[in-house]
Amino acid sequence: MSKSNGLEPSKLHTADALRTASVGLHTRKLRAALSALGIMIGIAAMVGVLGLSESSKSDLLAQLDRLGTNLLTVQAGTGIGLGSGELPIEAAGMVSRIGPVEQTSTISAVDANVYKSDYIPEGQTGGITVQAVDVNLLDTLAGSVADGKFLDDATATYPTAVLGSVAAERLGFREVTGTQQIWLGERWFTVIGVLDEFELNPDLDRAALIGMTTAEDFLDHEVVPSSILVRVDPDHVDDVTAVLSATANPQNPEEVEVSRPSDALEAKEAADDAFTALFLGLGAVALLVGGVGIANVMVISVLERRAEIGLRRALGATKRHVAVQFLGEALLLSTVGGIGGVVLGWAVTGVYANTRGWSTLIPPIAIVGGIAAALLIGAVAGLYPAIRAARMSPTEALRSA
Amino acid sequence: MTATLTNDPSAPSAGSDVVLSLHGVTKEYPTTPPVRALRGVDFSVTRGELVGVVGPSGSGKSTLLHIMGTLDLPTAGQVTVAGYNVADLSDKDLSALRSRHIGFVFQQFHLLSGYTALDNVADGLLYTGLNVNTRREMAHRALSRVGMGHRLEHVATKLSGGERQRVAVARALVGTPSIVLADEPTGNLDTKNSDAIVDLIHQINEEGVTFVVITHNKEIAEAFPRTAGLRDGRIEYDTGLKR
Numbered sequence: 001m002s003k004s005n006g007l008e009p010s011k012l013h014t015a016d017a018l019r020t021a022s023v024g025l026h027t028r029k030l031r032a033a034l035s036a037l038g039i040m041i042g043i044a045a046m047v048g049v050l051g052l053s054e055s056s057k058s059d060l061l062a063q064l065d066r067l068g069t070n071l072l073t074v075q076a077g078t079g080i081g082l083g084s085g086e087l088p089i090e091a092a093g094m095v096s097r098i099g100p101v102e103q104t105s106t107i108s109a110v111d112a113n114v115y116k117s118d119y120i121p122e123g124q125t126g127g128i129t130v131q132a133v134d135v136n137l138l139d140t141l142a143g144s145v146a147d148g149k150f151l152d153d154a155t156a157t158y159p160t161a162v163l164g165s166v167a168a169e170r171l172g173f174r175e176v177t178g179t180q181q182i183w184l185g186e187r188w189f190t191v192i193g194v195l196d197e198f199e200l201n202p203d204l205d206r207a208a209l210i211g212m213t214t215a216e217d218f219l220d221h222e223v224v225p226s227s228i229l230v231r232v233d234p235d236h237v238d239d240v241t242a243v244l245s246a247t248a249n250p251q252n253p254e255e256v257e258v259s260r261p262s263d264a265l266e267a268k269e270a271a272d273d274a275f276t277a278l279f280l281g282l283g284a285v286a287l288l289v290g291g292v293g294i295a296n297v298m299v300i301s302v303l304e305r306r307a308e309i310g311l312r313r314a315l316g317a318t319k320r321h322v323a324v325q326f327l328g329e330a331l332l333l334s335t336v337g338g339i340g341g342v343v344l345g346w347a348v349t350g351v352y353a354n355t356r357g358w359s360t361l362i363p364p365i366a367i368v369g370g371i372a373a374a375l376l377i378g379a380v381a382g383l384y385p386a387i388r389a390a391r392m393s394p395t396e397a398l399r400s401a
Numbered sequence: 402m403t404a405t406l407t408n409d410p411s412a413p414s415a416g417s418d419v420v421l422s423l424h425g426v427t428k429e430y431p432t433t434p435p436v437r438a439l440r441g442v443d444f445s446v447t448r449g450e451l452v453g454v455v456g457p458s459g460s461g462k463s464t465l466l467h468i469m470g471t472l473d474l475p476t477a478g479q480v481t482v483a484g485y486n487v488a489d490l491s492d493k494d495l496s497a498l499r500s501r502h503i504g505f506v507f508q509q510f511h512l513l514s515g516y517t518a519l520d521n522v523a524d525g526l527l528y529t530g531l532n533v534n535t536r537r538e539m540a541h542r543a544l545s546r547v548g549m550g551h552r553l554e555h556v557a558t559k560l561s562g563g564e565r566q567r568v569a570v571a572r573a574l575v576g577t578p579s580i581v582l583a584d585e586p587t588g589n590l591d592t593k594n595s596d597a598i599v600d601l602i603h604q605i606n607e608e609g610v611t612f613v614v615i616t617h618n619k620e621i622a623e624a625f626p627r628t629a630g631l632r633d634g635r636i637e638y639d640t641g642l643k644r
Contacts, residue, residue, distance in 0.1 A: 005485065005489070005490070005494065007485065007490075007494055007497045007498060007501070008497060008501065008530070009493060009494070009496075009497045010493070010496045010497045010500045010528040010529070010530075011528060011529065011530030012527065012528055012530075013530070013532070013533075015533070016527055016533070020527070023513060023515075023516075026515050026516075027513070027514055027515040307509065307511055308511070308513065310472075310511075311505075311507075311511040312527075312528075313472065313496065313499075314470065314472060314499060314503075314505045315499070315500060315505075315524065315525060315527060315528055315572075316496050316497065316499045316500020316501070316527075316528035316529065317496060317500075317527075317528050318492070318493050318496040318497075318528075319492060319493075319496075320493075321496075321528065393472075393473070394467075394472040394473075395467045395472050395473045398467075398472070398507070398511075399463070
């Protein structure tokens with residue numbers, strides 16, 4: 001169109017468009033900073049929430065990886081109509097014959113109490129239970145010893161005990177000397193070890209653990225399994241779960257409870273996910289408010305800078321150039337806010353993850369999405385003011401100056 | 402859409418040397434009651450002229466300047482700038498016409514406050530498509546031409562009123578326009594600075610730049626080689642080139 005009449009059209013190079021878009025930021029720094037701050041807080045909230053959720057999830061995955069999700073617990077049901085609280089004596093043997101079962105470890109609840117000494121009144125049991133266990137328990141549960149050592153084939157035949165973390169605390173054990181004794185089932189037991197917390201079986205934290213043979217020989221305990229821990233080929237967890245209760249107690253399969261301890265950890269994570277969604281929503285609201293702030297500032301800016309708009313039209317700017325300038329300014333504001341928000345969100349995640357001992361993980365989608373969301377908000381917020389600026393008649397703009 | 406070199410019937414002798422011509426230009430603002438700011442103005446400017454248009458406030462001076470500068474379009478009549486019939490041009494083309502053929506000087510200077518004199522003058526070429534280095538070189542030359550070569554890097558807000566208007570004049574000149582339109586260029590200046598700007602306009606006109614200066618100051622207007630008087634939207638008198 002312009003070529004036909006020999007008039008070379010007005011042009012604005014991209015770099016110059018960027019420069020004109022930054023005029024407002026350059027001349028009104030505080031206002032620009034404040035309006036970018038709104039976007040920044042919104043983006044920081046979203047990046048932070050996604051980062052924290054990702055970091056905690058990675059921590060959980062690492063935990064599950066360490067503990068394994070292939071542990072199943074077979075427990076005798078308790079309560080009315082659910083049987084005696086005992087599994088058949090042969091249960092462990094039968095369970096271990098299921099193909100994909102890699103390891104079993106039996107726990108048998110012993111009817112005895114534990115005291116620090118024989119002077120303690122009988123009622124003050126401290127809630128500590130006594131469990132007769134197999135020597136492979138620690139291995140099966142992926143547990144670890146805090147001090148001393150765990151039961152082995154030898155110590156499992158003597159009156160020796162290993163304390164769960166909570167039990168040790170309640171009995172006042174800080175370290176294991178190998179000579180300390182506890183009053184267990186009306187006789188002295190030597191404490192040979194204290195355990196760390198069991199992440200998969202917190203019940204055992206409150207127990208004094210003794211060997212099966214010890215229980216039989218010294219406490220006249222009839223070893224009836226109360227629960228069996230089963231490690232399964234990870235690929236066949238569901239298959240084994242399906243047949244486990246019938247195998248453990250063929251006569252009364254309904255009296256057997258089969259559970260997967262790692263499910264509890266995953267359920268915890270699911271609850272965290274619900275919070276993540278909530279905070280993401282709050283972040284989105286903050287972002288929206290930030291966008292309204294930018295729109296507001298841009299509308300004011302267009303009114304205040306009518307003279308500049310008039311001047312630019314006089315210098316040869318087309319309507320499009322003016323629109324690009326103001327839209328560009330809104331985009332610059334929101335980009336600055338978006339980048340600032342990503343950095344802030346990252347920093348917050350890093351600090352928090354550090355205090356929790358997690359590794360800091362920001363999902364790339366949060367970074368890309370954060371900046372994209374900021375740009376989108378900026379574009380939407382800047383569109384109306386930009387169109388308004390472009391439509392302003394040059395004479396109007398110059399007259400009102 | 403084609404723009405043709407228009408022969409202004411009111412000034413047939415002017416030929417292609419006519420830079421600006423208005424023929425029967427009327428401007429009505431659709432208020433109630435409608436305001437007729439210009440009523441059939443015939444006016445033309447030849448290359449190299451320096452014309453003062455003088456008139457009291459309300460005489461239609463600003464409207465006339467806006468129409469000459471293609472910032473506004475007449476209700477009736479024909480406007481030709483640098484050979485282009487304004488009525489034939491789209492809004493985009495008018496922007497192009499302004500960026501290449503028309504320079505403006507305003508009463509309020511209209512400089513970008515946070516930017517240097519050099520940047521402000523270089524902005525006069527912003528929409529021409531020239532690269533930034535060329536723009537700055539040309540701006541440097543234009544500033545030297547108005548006696549501001551020593552103030553290149555001064556921020557606009559740090560300059561005096563007279564200096565600001567010199568910068569604004571440099572910005573109007575930097576693109577070597579066919580015509581420079583000045584709207585009350587001395588309106589915001591004290592007598593001393595005002596005289597200096599008028600001298601500058603004379604000097605630059607002698608270098609060949611075509612100028613139309615709109616003012617309410619009779620003294621200034623009458624000192625120019627040609628003076629036109631505007632009253633109630635009509636050209637009351639036009640001295641033509643004074644001998």
